[in-house]
Amino acid sequence: MNLIEKYLAIAAGEEEVRPGMDIRCDISYVAAHDVTAPIAIRQFEEIGVDSVFDPEKVLLIVDHIYPAATEKARKSVWEMDDFAKKYGVKLYKSGQGVIHQLMYENHQAKPGEIIVIADSHTCTCGGYGVIGIGVGSTEAAAAMATGKLDLEVPQVVQIYLTGKLKSNVFGKDFILHLGEIFGTDYLTDKGLIISGPGIDCFSTEERMTVCNMGTELGSMITLFGTHARETDVEETREIDLSLLEPKIAKPYSPVNVSDVKAMEGLPVTQVVVGSCTNGRLNDMEQVVRQLRSHPVHPDVNMLVVPSSKTVLEAMEQKGWCKIIRDAGATILNPGCGPCFGAHEGLVSERDVVVSTTNRNFPGRMGSIKGQIYLASPATAAASAVAGKIMVPAEQ
Amino acid sequence: MDKIKGRVFVLGDDVDTDQILPGYAMAEPFEQLGTYAMAGAPGLDFAKRVQKGDILVAGRNFGCGSSREQAPHALKMAGVSLVVAKSFARIFRRNAINIGLPVYAADLSDQLKDGDIIEADLVLGEVRLPAGMVKAVPMSENVLKTLEYGGLIPRIRAELRKEKG
Structure with missing residues (x-):
């Protein structure tokens, strides 16, 4: 199994998983923000349960329209506030920051754990080894109730990195370059693992930038691996980072x-x-x-x-x-x-x-x-x- | 799941969620989302032209971008009965099914024009075009089950009730 499969197998309580398998995973956190939470709250109440799966593991964060630019935006904050009080979950409502940064700073999940956020850039946490699955409001509501997420084990593409970056080239340039290579849908529903000695060029924060834009390439999971070459992947492409120029x-x-x-x-x-x-x-x-x-x-x-x-x-x-x-x-x-x-x-x-x-x-x-x-x-x-x-x- | 028959709206590749439902419209009341459907697509005038039961037919990577569930909600509330695209961005596809809007992967956009009538049988994986029948991939049992319930929430509610006995 490759790294993504190993992690998914643990989360699903399976000995082994293979691409195409439908699995039900335990998740470590589920969160939503002021654009996705109001619908998630509405859907959660429809389910008809009287508690979230674990109040310590459910988070609401006001980041998209803070401070409120419209009356409607402010109403959304109050809906989140009511929900947070009713179910005893944490609400960030005072401009503490963007959901993915707060997950990193305050709730750092461990490598291999799965976090589910109603936001497409949930994949950011792949930079510190966590599997981030971006979902919509309804799926987040279901996860708040059950603590589980259904996934299909993806095929995995590996990027094996060698070489050293020039001093004016960064994680952003690298992920834009991957977009140049793969386009918007080559990686749809696939996993992406970035491995090889070249990963040392990227700090954890730079890796978060890289993983953040995995969703722009359609990827389901974007994750940094190790120096070692991953086995059991669908495809491996090698990139010499020393050849990379600033990209736009x-x-x-x-x-x-x-x-x-x-x-x-x-x-x-x-x-x-x-x-x-x-x-x-x-x-x-x-x-x-x-x-x-x-x-x-x-x-x-x-x-x-x-x-x-x-x-x-x-x-x-x-x-x-x-x-x-x-x-x-x-x-x-x-x-x-x-x-x-x-x-x-x-x-x-x-x-x-x-x-x-x-x-x-x-x-x-x-x-x-x-x-x-x-x-x-x-x-x-x-x-x-x-x-x-x-x-x-x-x- | 019944067959879905409707009038076609043809769109291109990479229709993103900012086109389907622009950021500014997310601050509008939920009940009015339908009037903003495809408001981010210049010149399309979609919300005025769309009729109940219409079918969107698009190219590859439909629904790419944001996780905003308001996007499929807007299409559904505007009257769209089905989206057929060569491929879908993952989160949009799941969102649509989760709210009970059928989406179906088939490469038809080059064979159709606005106003054509098509009929899709999601169970058999067949689409009847003006030019004849096209075979596509049938929907998975899991997806059909969610759609039969009308979305993920009614399905989970039923499953949790069952667990409780």
Whole structure:
């Protein structure tokens, strides 16, 4: 069995599992946020049970539209508050941060455990060895009641990494490159394991960035393995990381990828650094590296969104917030920010955005005609300074 | 599960959840989601043109992107009776079935145009097109069972009752 199969076998209480098998897994956590929780709550009440499977293992988090941008958004918070009190579960409702970051900081599940969140970027936890299954509200409601999740054991594709990254190339560039290779649906319903000595190039936080966007490639489970080559996989592809250049995803798909070099010089009007993809302290370090000595270009609206209060506090302590603000950027409250187009930095048809977020579909951040380019924090910050798309300097 | 017959709406590849139900519409009252169905697809004017019972026929990777269950809810509330696509993004497919909206994998978008009438037999895995019958993969027993209950919640409710005896 490969690593994913080993973990699924344990979760399902089976000796052995094989691709295609239907299994019922025990889960460690189930969570939902302010966009998915209201429907999950409605569905949970329909089931007709009088408790959740384990109040310690059920979490609700307000991250998508915090602070409330509409009356409806605020009503959702109250629905979550009522549910949390009724069933004795934890509710994060004060802007503590993005659900995937809080799972990492406060509820770190152990490698091999399964967490289920009503959010597509649940796969982020593959960066620390946890199997994250993104579901919709109804499936989350069912999991809250039962503590179980039905899965089909996936075929697994392995990426075996060798070589060392250049100093201006990051986890984001690597996952965009995988999008360039696989497109949006080659990995649909499959597992993806990233292994080999090259994985040492990526810190845990960088690995979280890589796994975060596994869902953009259609993958069901994205997981970092070990230096060893996995056996029992459907396919293995080798990548020499030393050959990788900074990458950028062009409108309107996360897999419409080219080298940043090929897009250099395109004028930019807004830059966003943040989200569950790239809102961690290592990402902010790349921003500060650029803004320490160069102001943001006057034609660029630069928004920085830490993924949690813990990240923001660390930025404050290091003096980074002052550097970022003095350079002309705006630090927004921790949360999802403008990533999904509900508030805090929407764009018009005249905007060209470089963003470290995960999706650039039409209308993702406001106008259907607004153009969103996805890149690493280093590329985003270099572009913010230049006022146009720019390859970050090697360090 | 009965056969599903309806008028076809043809869409392309990679129809994402921001097109099916844009982020801004998720803050609207749940009961009104149907009026925002496909609001993120420029020029389609879907919510005005769709009629009860219509069938969406799309290319590959339908429903990619967000886990928002509002997306299949919006299609269902707008009157869509079935989505047929060459392939589906995993979470969308599960969401649709979980809320009782049938989705079916078959590569038909090149053979159909808006307004054509098709009839799908999900149990046998057959779709009747104007040009004749197309054989596709029958739905799994597990999926059919969930759809027969009308979705995952009624199914779980029934199963939990059974467990209790």
